[in-house]
Amino acid sequence: MTPSFVEIIRRHIKRSDFRPATKSELARELGIASHDRAEFRRALRQMEQAGELVCGKRSRYAPPSKFEGGKQWLLGTIFFPANEKRRHGFFRPDTDELERPELRHLEGDLFVPGRYTATAMHGDRVAVKLAKKPAPRWHRHVKGRRERIDEDNETLEAQVVEVVERANSRIVGTFQQHGRYAHLLPDHRSLPSVFNLEGALLGARNGDKVIGEFVSWDSPHLPPKSRIVEVIGRPDAPGVDILTVIHRYGLPLSFPEAVVREAEKLPDSVEDGEEIARREDWRDREVFTIDPEDAKDFDDAIFVHEFHPDEGGGWELAVHIADVSHYVAPGSALDKEAKKRGNSVYLADRVLPMLPEKLSNGLCSLKPDVDRLTHAVVMRFDGEARQTSARFVSAVIRSRRRYTYEEAIARLNLSHREIDHLEPEEASLGHHLKRAWELARRLRRKRFEAGALDLDFPEVRAVLDEKGRAVDVKRSEYDESHQLIEEFMLAANEAVARETKNAQVPSIYRVHEDPDPDKLYEFSFQAGGYGYQTGDVTIRAELQKVLRAIRGKPEEHSLKIALLKSLKRAAYSAEPLGHYGLAKLNYTHFTSPIRRYADLVVHRVLRRLVTTRAGGEAGPTPSQGRLAEIAKHISETERVAADAEQETQRMKLIEYLIRVSGEDRGRAFDGVVYDVRPIGAFVELTDLLIKGLIRKDDLPNDRYRFDSARNRLVASYGKFQLAVGHRVKVRVARVDRVRGFVDFVLV
Structure with missing residues (x-):
């Protein structure tokens, strides 16, 4: 060849x-x-x-x-901190670059002085050369960045020599025109503060939200160039705020025509025939779902049977998962688009699904009273909730009931005697729920005994009207109904991961690597600021003590977020590296194939394994190398989706805060101080979980000094002080909706 x-x-x-x-x-x-x-x-x-x-x-x-006669050039990605006006950046080398012998002492991100960032922008893939010189004094105090020291105690810095690939082909921002000069001011605060616009302006008016296409950036001494490709609309028009986020993150608003055509060719329902005949029939079993009130894509359904002591006791748990792999063939247009998207995105006002609605909300969704195809994990547990067996089957179900979490917790809070007074079918399902919780409760206890961390906390989401305006908030408590589903999904995911790992077949795993001890010590210091005594937090038991101590306290949310930031981020991998937070050696994602591509891949891997074991024929699955590429891609799409989801929720919660504060200007909110800096004290509202700043200049008349040792602001003449952990009452002083900043004043 x-x-x-x-x-x-x-x-x-x-x-x-x-x-x-x-x-x-x-x-x-x-x-x-x-x-x-x-x-x-x-x-x-x-x-x-x-x-x-x-x-x-x-x-x-x-x-x-080898460039320039062998100088150390590295390939990687450059990042710029938000609101720092490009004074400096940080360079993250590609993983394979770190294998070079001369870089064996390199750890983490490299500092890039502002004068050496050239025309690189946030997220760009760049080539850099390394320079060794003493770190300037101001670098030592850049928050959150440790010095990178080489063997001779000199600071190792990176200098951009080439932009290899641009990350930002599209820039979303605000249009501004002064005379004959037009500019785009990016929303992304890590990008250059202004882009010069060339070409047609497409009727844009001052203040409009627009999408620009990057043209060029020839010199770091001049602004980059862009051209307008779309005018989104006025910033205060209904829906423009969310559309701006969608475009900024590059999220897809529609499906390609080929994908739509392929979806339309699928049947509208599951019909009796050869496919159902070859499956295990669970339609006469009491299978049901529990999902959020506004959910339409029902991935999972459960069934629990408790064995009589004469039968050996214990439980059978069947976790039925929508059989998306039956309808989405590898390499099809549907498959390619699902892989590209990686996951569904749940924004404040809409869902951007991974699969067309005909599948996600229709044919694959495990709705009640209709036949649906599933891939099931059927597990047996003994009286101590130890799993003794697991089998994996293709099945057909007909869900008896669709519970919302609110309905499920209402049933769980009833006694068996109260449930007996319900209609016969509702009573049977109510007892089934109570039976399921007994198993879930034991599984949960065993998991925490094994060292799992309780990192769950309530969620606050904005409630929108028909025009997309925030009119209320809804707080979702992580109660027993949520815990029940979580434990059963964890059990199924673990069983599948163990099966593929033991069979030594290439697959995708959900991994959470062990944390950096230094990061855990930083969390320990933060917890200490609230008055909590911590032992050696590198030991799971000590972390669990802290988490138990903060349960139900106003600072619980802030400290759990701080701990999450101290831990490494969970991701997908082709290697079974285990899951630190869940304290599991084997873990994957299997239970949500409607909304996660990882789960769809794992379904195919498991089906091929089960089919070939039974002597049947099954199509090929990706190689280990290809799975590693997929894992890297979907880890990135997951991060993008999470950032976009959080941004739209915060945007709408701030909108709600503005509305209620405008209606009642004296309205006070409870909050807790979670950080103190020279500029002021940062506060999180206890009910809305919105974060903001009490500026030092807005404190009662006095002079204040920042006590860095105790992380507090202290009045010079009086006894007043603000420190981490203090409970406060505040009202809204100022809101910058564009930047998402809220200023509070003490009441």
Whole structure:
């Protein structure tokens, strides 16, 4: 087989005597014929975009590791802190770059001085060179960044030498025009503060929200250039705020035509026939679902049977999951789009589903009183809630009841005698729920005995009217109805992970690696600021003590968020690395294939494993390497979705706060101080969980000094002080809706 131009170039640049060369020089060195030059240039562009080649000074190409005669060039991503006006950035090397011998002492992100950021923007893939020199005094005090010290005690810095790939092809922001000059002011506070606009303005008016397309950035001394591609609308028009977030995060608003056509070809319902005949029939069993009130995509249903002592006691738990893999074939248009999206996104006013609604809210959703295909995990537990067996089956169900969490907790709070007075079918389901909770309660107790961390807390979500305006808030408590479903889903996910791991088949796992001890000590210091005594928090039992101590306290939410920030972020991996927070050696995501692509992949892996064991034939599943690529991609789409979801919720909660404060200007809110800085005290409202700042300038008349040792503001003449953990009453002073900032004043 004739090697491709990419392979030919790759072999050539790995030679020890290779030196940077122009396109023409490379073509001559490789003997590229004139009629092959176009394909050769395409190969160069492909390798440059992949980061294998860098085009540097005098248009000479070289791999980053060999550029300029062997200087240390690294490939990775640059990040800029928000609101820092590009005074500095941080460079995160690619994982494979860290394997280079000369970088064995490198740890974490590298500091990039502002004068060496060139024309790089937040999120860009860049090539940098390393410089060693003493750290400037102000660098030592940049919050949250430890110095990166080499063996000779000098500071290791990065300097951008090339932007390899732009991360921001689209920029969302505010249109501004002064005379004949037009500008785009980005919403993303980590991007340059202004872009010069060229080309047609598409009727944009001052203050409009617009989408710009990046054009170029030739010099760090001049603003980058952009052109308007879409005018979203006035910032106060209904729906524009959420649309702005959707566009800023690059989320899809519609499905490609090929995906829609493929979905439309699917049946509207499950019909009796060969497919149902080959499945285990659970339609006569009392299977039911528990979901949020506004949910439409019902992924999971449960069934619990308690065995009589004469039968050995214990329980059978069946977790039925929508069989999305039956309808979405690998490589189909539906599959490609689901993989691209990675997951559904649940914004404040809408859901951007991973699959078209015909599947997500229709054919796959486990609605009551209709036949649905499932992939089930059927587990047996002994009297101590130890799992003794698990089997994996293709099934068909007909859900008896759709409970909301509110309905489920209402049933769980009834006694068996009260349940007996309900209608017969409701009474039977009510006793079933109580039976299910008995198993879930034992599973939950065993999990925490094994070292799991209780990181759940109430959620506050804005309630919107038909125009998308925030008119109320809804607080969702993490009660027994939520805990019941969580424990059963955890049990199913763990059983599937154990099965694929023991079978040594390539799969995707949900992993949560052990935390950095230094980060845990930072959390310990924060907890101490609230007056909590902590032991060695690198020991799970000590962390659990802190979590038990803060349960139900006003500061519980703030401290749990602080602990989450101290832990590593859970992600997807092709390696079964275990889950620290859940204290599980084997864990995956299997229970939500309607809204997570990872689960769909795991369904296919498990089905192939079960089918081939039974002597049947099954289609191929991705290789280990391909699964690693998928895991990396969906970990990123998950992060993007989470950020967008949180931003829209905070946006609407602030909108609600503005409304109620405007209606009652003297309205006071309870809050707790969670951090203190020289500028003032940061407060989280106890009921709304909105964070804001009490500025030092807004405190009662006095002079205040910042006591960094005790993390407090102290009045110079009186006894007044504000410290972490203080309960306060505040009212709203100022709100910056664009930046999402809230200022409070003490009442």
